[in-house]
Amino acid sequence: MLTKLIEYLNENKIDGFFISRPQNVRYISNYTGDDSYLFITGKEKFFITDPRYTEQAGYECPEYTIVNWRGKASSVANAVKLIAEESGMKNFAFEGDFVNYNMYAELKQTNAEVIPVNGIIEKFRSVKSPGEIRNLRVACEIADRAFDRIIKDIRIGVTEKELASRLSHYMVMEGADTKPYGNILISGKRTSLLHGIPSNKTIEYGDFVLMDYGCGFNGYLSDMTRTVVVGKATEEQRKVYNLEKKMVEDATKTMLPGTPAIKVYEASIEAIKDTEYFQYHYSGIGHGIGLFVHEVPFMGPKSTEILQENNVITIEPGIYIPNWGGVRIEDQILITKDGNESLTSSCRDLIEL
Ligand code: GLY
Numbered sequence: 001m002l003t004k005l006i007e008y009l010n011e012n013k014i015d016g017f018f019i020s021r022p023q024n025v026r027y028i029s030n031y032t033g034d035d036s037y038l039f040i041t042g043k044e045k046f047f048i049t050d051p052r053y054t055e056q057a058g059y060e061c062p063e064y065t066i067v068n069w070r071g072k073a074s075s076v077a078n079a080v081k082l083i084a085e086e087s088g089m090k091n092f093a094f095e096g097d098f099v100n101y102n103m104y105a106e107l108k109q110t111n112a113e114v115i116p117v118n119g120i121i122e123k124f125r126s127v128k129s130p131g132e133i134r135n136l137r138v139a140c141e142i143a144d145r146a147f148d149r150i151i152k153d154i155r156i157g158v159t160e161k162e163l164a165s166r167l168s169h170y171m172v173m174e175g176a177d178t179k180p181y182g183n184i185l186i187s188g189k190r191t192s193l194l195h196g197i198p199s200n201k202t203i204e205y206g207d208f209v210l211m212d213y214g215c216g217f218n219g220y221l222s223d224m225t226r227t228v229v230v231g232k233a234t235e236e237q238r239k240v241y242n243l244e245k246k247m248v249e250d251a252t253k254t255m256l257p258g259t260p261a262i263k264v265y266e267a268s269i270e271a272i273k274d275t276e277y278f279q280y281h282y283s284g285i286g287h288g289i290g291l292f293v294h295e296v297p298f299m300g301p302k303s304t305e306i307l308q309e310n311n312v313i314t315i316e317p318g319i320y321i322p323n324w325g326g327v328r329i330e331d332q333i334l335i336t337k338d339g340n341e342s343l344t345s346s347c348r349d350l351i352e353l
Pocket residue numbers: 212213223293316330
């Protein structure tokens with residue numbers, strides 16, 4: 001990972017790279033804690049943090065020079081500035097989308113030219129290594145096992161909040177990281193809320209229950225969705241569910257290396273484009289996933305990216321009918337050399353509890 005970054009710096013004649021996005025810090029250095037930054041120069045690697053994390057950084061990143069910004073520097077940006085000046089840098093890059101205005105104002109007081117760049121490390125991250133795929137696979141297996149457990153708990157009278165917290169608990173008991181993840185578990189008409197927050201609403205007979213959730217394993221995330229019905233599905237619930245299932249299946253079939261992401265979107269709407277349900281679909285039908293939940297490539301009608309071997313991407317078209325309900329099925333797909341493999345494997349058929 002670091003080799004690619006150094007190559008990028010050399011090719012672009014940049015003397016250093018200040019990394020402030022937490023997932024990029026982890027990706028480049030393997031550090032697992034919080035509130036830390038990297039400053040990579042052609043000659044040396046600096047790990048900038050505060051005394052809460054210096055010991056951990058020393059264990060996890062022995063090849064870095066650990067800088068406590070609360071010492072001489074008094075701010076992270078000032079620590080970067082001192083390093084740049086001491087090593088006589090002509091210029092350095094920073095992540096434009098992960099530096100706030102105050103930090104930028106301080107950084108640009110250096111003698112070196114400061115160059116905003118976006119999405120460089122994110123692009124490296126979109127193609128997963130065998131080790132990253134192993135972690136993602138385990139995160140997905142944990143989410144699948146939690147699904148088997150939570151569907152046994154769904155019954156009339158239990159609140160969405162209680163079920164959502166049990167779902168999170170099951171994943172940790174199954175081996176997930178403990179870092180919180182915004183799990184969605186919503187029911188009834190509330191399932192049309194694309195990112196609804198679990199509430200005190202109780203489960204009722206006939207409700208859809210939509211669970212969109214996942215967990216981390218060694219920092220790598222799973223993200224899956226299943227929608228079930230409590231009791232017997234109505235005719236319309238079954239119709240919408242089956243259309244949704246067809247959308248996911250049609251789209252998944254096109255997820256091969258070399259496929260433009262826009263083609264996956266086009267395949268996803270094939271089943272509904274001439275129906276009254278077209279107006280209720282959402283066009284963001286999937287995203288890369290790894291150390292962060294929403295990564296490149298993003299799949300939708302405006303995508304310009306091409307799927308590549310070892311991308312890991314969710315597929316999650318959905319139909320959301322306001323004041324009626326919604327259905328989403330989401331799986332996490334590994335793009336292989338000549339096809340794809342779903343890392344999540346829970347049943348996609350309609351489950352009536
Ligand atoms: N839970 C967020 C998503 O599915 O993208």
